[in-house]
Amino acid sequence: MKLKIIHETSYRYDQPVRGLVQSLRLTPSAHEGQRVGDWSIAVTDGERGAAFRDGAGDWIEAWTVRGPVDEVTVTISGLIETRDTAGVLRGHRETINPLVYLRDTALTKPDAALRELAQSVSGEDALDLAHKLAAAVSEAIAYVPGVTESVTTAAEALALGQGVCQDHAHALIACAHVHGMPARYVSGYLHSNADGTPHDAAHAWAEIHVGSLGWVGFDAANACCPDDRYVRLGSGYDAQDAAPVRGTTFGSGEESLDVRVQVEEMEQEQ
Amino acid sequence: MTTYYNEMVDGGVVREPYAMLSDWVETMPAEIRQMKQAEAEDLFRRIGITFAVYGEGGDPDRLIPFDMMPRVFLQNEWRKLERGIKQRARALNAFLRDVYGRGEIVRAGRIPARLVYQNEAYEKAVVGFVPPRGVYSHIVGIDIVRTGRDEFYVLEDNCRTPSGVSYMLENREIMMRMFPALFRNSRIEPVDQYPEILRRTLASVAPAKCEGTPTVVILTPGHYNSAYYEHSFLANLMGVELVEGSDLFVDKGFVYMRTTQGPKRVDVIYRRIDDAFIDPLCFRPDSMLGVPGLMDVYRSGGVSICSAPGAGVADDKAIYTFVPEMVRFYLGEEPILNNVQTWTLWKEDDYKYVMANLKDLVVKEVHGSGGYGMLVGPKSTKDEVEAFRKKIEADPSNYIAQPTLALSTCPTFVDEGIAPRHVDLRPYCLCGDRIELVPGGLTRVALREGSLVVNSSQGGGVKDTWVLSE
Numbered sequence: 001m002k003l004k005i006i007h008e009t010s011y012r013y014d015q016p017v018r019g020l021v022q023s024l025r026l027t028p029s030a031h032e033g034q035r036v037g038d039w040s041i042a043v044t045d046g047e048r049g050a051a052f053r054d055g056a057g058d059w060i061e062a063w064t065v066r067g068p069v070d071e072v073t074v075t076i077s078g079l080i081e082t083r084d085t086a087g088v089l090r091g092h093r094e095t096i097n098p099l100v101y102l103r104d105t106a107l108t109k110p111d112a113a114l115r116e117l118a119q120s121v122s123g124e125d126a127l128d129l130a131h132k133l134a135a136a137v138s139e140a141i142a143y144v145p146g147v148t149e150s151v152t153t154a155a156e157a158l159a160l161g162q163g164v165c166q167d168h169a170h171a172l173i174a175c176a177h178v179h180g181m182p183a184r185y186v187s188g189y190l191h192s193n194a195d196g197t198p199h200d201a202a203h204a205w206a207e208i209h210v211g212s213l214g215w216v217g218f219d220a221a222n223a224c225c226p227d228d229r230y231v232r233l234g235s236g237y238d239a240q241d242a243a244p245v246r247g248t249t250f251g252s253g254e255e256s257l258d259v260r261v262q263v264e265e266m267e268q269e270q
Numbered sequence: 271m272t273t274y275y276n277e278m279v280d281g282g283v284v285r286e287p288y289a290m291l292s293d294w295v296e297t298m299p300a301e302i303r304q305m306k307q308a309e310a311e312d313l314f315r316r317i318g319i320t321f322a323v324y325g326e327g328g329d330p331d332r333l334i335p336f337d338m339m340p341r342v343f344l345q346n347e348w349r350k351l352e353r354g355i356k357q358r359a360r361a362l363n364a365f366l367r368d369v370y371g372r373g374e375i376v377r378a379g380r381i382p383a384r385l386v387y388q389n390e391a392y393e394k395a396v397v398g399f400v401p402p403r404g405v406y407s408h409i410v411g412i413d414i415v416r417t418g419r420d421e422f423y424v425l426e427d428n429c430r431t432p433s434g435v436s437y438m439l440e441n442r443e444i445m446m447r448m449f450p451a452l453f454r455n456s457r458i459e460p461v462d463q464y465p466e467i468l469r470r471t472l473a474s475v476a477p478a479k480c481e482g483t484p485t486v487v488i489l490t491p492g493h494y495n496s497a498y499y500e501h502s503f504l505a506n507l508m509g510v511e512l513v514e515g516s517d518l519f520v521d522k523g524f525v526y527m528r529t530t531q532g533p534k535r536v537d538v539i540y541r542r543i544d545d546a547f548i549d550p551l552c553f554r555p556d557s558m559l560g561v562p563g564l565m566d567v568y569r570s571g572g573v574s575i576c577s578a579p580g581a582g583v584a585d586d587k588a589i590y591t592f593v594p595e596m597v598r599f600y601l602g603e604e605p606i607l608n609n610v611q612t613w614t615l616w617k618e619d620d621y622k623y624v625m626a627n628l629k630d631l632v633v634k635e636v637h638g639s640g641g642y643g644m645l646v647g648p649k650s651t652k653d654e655v656e657a658f659r660k661k662i663e664a665d666p667s668n669y670i671a672q673p674t675l676a677l678s679t680c681p682t683f684v685d686e687g688i689a690p691r692h693v694d695l696r697p698y699c700l701c702g703d704r705i706e707l708v709p710g711g712l713t714r715v716a717l718r719e720g721s722l723v724v725n726s727s728q729g730g731g732v733k734d735t736w737v738l739s740e
Contacts, residue, residue: 021520021563023551049523049563050570055397062566064521096397097373099387246551248562 001228002266005189007076007202009245010258016068017251025187025234026076026244027059031092034231037079044073057094058234067251074245079266080231087225089207089215089232098209101182107238108185110174111155117171118178126181127216130208133175134218137168143221150239165204166239168220172206173238182209184235185242186217191229191263194222201261203230204239231263275418275678276690277341287342287738288681290456294449295339295681295688303338303683306448310336313444335731336441338448341680341693341713348737351414351422351697352707354607357597359410359699362429362584364600366406369583370397375599381592389589390637391582393545395552399569402475403703406578407585408540409435409468410699414607416678423610423675425694427593429585430577431542434712435698436500439464439507441734442710457739459709464698465507471702472508476537477571479524484537486510487527489518491543491559501542515543520563525573538574539564545579587636587670588614610675616667624671625662628655631671633662646722648674677722680733682715692716694724695735709737 007026022043028036041048041061049062065072104110110118121136123129144162152160154174157167169185176183183206190203205219205226217226226232236242249255278288314333343351368374369386376383386392411432413425442461446453469486476484490501492514505512511527518527518536526533541548547557552565567573583589591612594605613620613631624631628647635643645658662669679690697711713733714724724730 021551023563023566047522049520050566050572051523052566052570054569055394055399060566060569062520062523062563062570064563066521095371096394097376097383097387099383100392100394100397102388103390240555246555248550 001082001191003080003082003189003191003231004262004264004266005076005078005080005231006260006262007189008073008258008260009075010071010073011249012256012258013070013249013251013253014256015251015253016070017249017253019067019069019251020065020072020247020249022063022074022245022247024061024063024074024245025058025242026074027061028078028080028188028231028233029053029057029059029092031232032088032090033083033085033226033228035081035083037081039078039080040076042075042077044071045069046072046074053093055094055096056235057092070253082228082231084227086227087217088213089217092215098182098215101184101209101237102177102180103237104174104177105238105241107151107153107240108170108173108177109153109155110178111158113158114155114171114174115178117158118175121175126210127213129179130176130181130210130216130218133179133208134172134206134220135223137172137175137220138223141168141171141220143168165219165221169204169206170238172208172218172220176206176208183207184215185238186232186235187239187242187244188226188233189231189261189263190222191231191265194224199261199263201259202244204242205230207235272674272676274676274690274692275416275421277416277678277693278681278690280419287344287736290452291340291342291681294452300687306338307683309448310338310444313447314440317440334437334726335717336444337682337691337715337717337731337733338445339681339683339688340445340734340736341695341715342736342738345738345740348709350606352709354422354424354605355410355412355414355697355699355707356705357601357603357606358412358424358427358593359407359701359705361593361596361600362410362427363405363407363701365596366429366578366581366584367400367404368600370406370580371400375596378599380595380599381589385588385592386583389583389586391545391580391586393580393583395565396569396578396580401578402477402574405475405701406581408471408475408576408701410701411435411696412607412699414695414697415610415675416693416695417676418678422607424593424607425610425675426587426590427585428696429581430544432696432698433497433500433542434696435464436503437732438698438710438712438735439503441712441732445734456736459737459739461708461710464708465504467700467706467708468504469508469510471700471704471706472538472540472574472576474702474704475574475576477574479571480537485527485535486538486540487513487518487536489513489515489539489541489543489548489561491547495542497542504540510540515558515560518561518564520561520567523567523570523572525561525564525567536573538576540576545582548575548579587612587634591670610672613671615662615669615671620671621666625659628659630674632674633658633669633671636668636670646674649722674722677716677724680713680715682717682731682733684717684719689719691719692722692724693733710735 154170157163173183190199407429411428677692682691
């Protein structure tokens with residue numbers, strides 16, 4: 001698919017702030033499943049600082065805005081061509097040893113219930129096991145927006161039995177860890193949901209390291225593996241570590257946030 | 271019965287390095303000694319040097335006892351130690367460069383991958399980034415114990431931000447002030463060049479983007495930190511700024527410090543803040559001590575951070591057992607300094623042996639420090655041993671065990687006069703464009719009779735450490 005993405009985040013402050021610093025993981029990296037075309041990041045009144053590719057293969061840009069300012073908009077606009085690789089991440093340049101992703105964080109730490117869920121499943125091989133874990137998580141946590149928050153842990157989401165993509169990803173990471181499989185959180189975009197309706201928010205899923213196949217994506221929220229509807233931005237231990245935007249604001253203004261994500265399929269060229 | 275090596279009296283004879291001190295002690299009247307001891311304490315209190323050694327916690331206002339009797343090394347003893355320490359510091363830095371790069375030592379099967387990549391101190395954020403000159407640990411504190419005339423063992427390595435060097439400098443300063451005659455009559459190698467060598471070392475690892483003379487700062491968590499005295503002391507002696515996180519900010523790929531003359535670019539940050547707190551945008555988001563965006567600048571080569579974030583993976587007690595292997599693997603040399611024999615409790619055979627011999631061993635937590643969370647078998651009651659056994663059973667991989675070492679003794683002033691007390695040593699090796707070591711270090715002494723625990727939180731004191739020149 002040829003996709004056009006517009007992702008606008010507006011921060012408004014009830015009183016002007018002195019400035020802000022952001023670390024953005026908002027540029028997709030090339031791999032067999034995606035070829036990045038024109039891609040731009042713009043921050044109103046912002047200055048671009050450090051920019052580099054990290055060991056996970058993610059492109060990171062630091063931006064600063066010097067205030068006083070009461071509104072800042074971060075706009076991503078880009079073109080990308082995607083291909084279905086059945087979730088397998090191939091041709092992605094990264095150097096971090098997969099064992100690093102066996103680490104639990106506060107958000108992904110398995111509790112007794114997650115252990116039980118993970119251990120209720122077995123597979124013929126690592127790939128089969130990963131698929132079954134993803135299916136088990138899909139079944140155990142219903143997709144219900146607005147019930148969980150960004151700080152909800154995998155254990156809490158499972159106890160609730162409800163959550164959104166972040167919760168599914170955290171729970172799946174926890175379950176994979178129970179089986180000693182490296183797993184990580186991936187943030188990105190999704191063109192359309194399984195039923196064909198447009199997906200108008202940022203998205204997240206998990207990747208599990210499956211033996212010789214390497215990293216394979218699993219989207220437990222949609223009960224599938226990422227295909228050509230998915231755009232991969234970056235990875236980390238959990239939602240906080242993989243966050244597309246990490247920032248600090250200097251000042252005491254209360255922040256309100258407005259996010260608009262649009263992922264459109266481009267017209268076929270004649 | 272265990273015999274302990276007495277560094278002053280060997281085979282009934284006063285050893286040469288202590289000959290002059292022996293006379294000095296014998297001719298000193300008791301009332302003079304008491305007066306001098308009070309004077310020394312008064313000096314320490316006035317300087318304000320009351321923090322806990324090595325960040326052990328405890329009462330920050332408590333004075334660490336200073337023992338006026340110096341610990342003395344002969345030139346040839348020191349030269350061997352120096353070679354061993356420098357060799358170890360080189361190997362540790364080579365290891366760090368390797369495990370944040372290709373991981374050859376793991377691929378070669380010399381160190382288990384798990385111990386490296388699943389280590390809490392391993393930072394994936396710096397994988398693939400090579401700091402200037404490939405140096406990760408710029409100040410390596412190596413804890414050494416002596417068990418015989420020619421027997422020295424490394425107890426542990428400290429690759430992050432080892433503290434205590436201000437004691438090395440202050441102990442010398444106070445001894446020189448109180449007993450100038452001793453220094454006129456002995457050939458004692460100086461240590462007061464340490465701050466200048468530290469400054470030069472830090473400046474030598476400025477990033478390639480640095481223009482002109484590198485600007486070095488010390489980043490402290492602030493005056494509530496138990497080692498704040500040391501931070502301000504070193505900043506003062508080096509002639510560099512002591513800053514807190516809020517004094518620094520990032521802009522367009524560099525780090526700046528706020529000054530009365532406007533922002534000034536900073537090239538090298540000697541941080542005395544743990545990894546987790548140095549940048550809320552990379553590590554703990556709730557940290558108020560760090561500099562937001564610092565890690566992005568670091569990873570794009572705009573500033574140097576000493577020690578490098580992630581350097582701690584080289585100094586935990588599980589990795590420790592492999593340091594001799596690192597020396598062979600990276601340097602192609604045989605280790606000059608020995609490790610203490612160490613049993614790792616995640617190995618079945620080791621586990622069995624340790625559990626059967628708990629009362630004779632010292633057991634430590636892999637990530638513990640400061641003499642807490644450890645069992646000294648021979649000094650513990652049966653109940654204490656059994657309670658510790660339960661802790662080990664719950665999580666064997668969290669522990670290592672070592673034999674109870676026969677730490678050497680040094681003559682030490684006690685109420686009754688002079689008596690032998692157990693000591694250890696921490697020298698501070700500096701790594702930049704060169705590897706340097708000032709002749710000396712911090713000697714800690716267990717002041718309680720028979721005690722083998724030198725930690726200040728457990729009744730330890732400090733001594734001036736002399737290296738005699740030829």
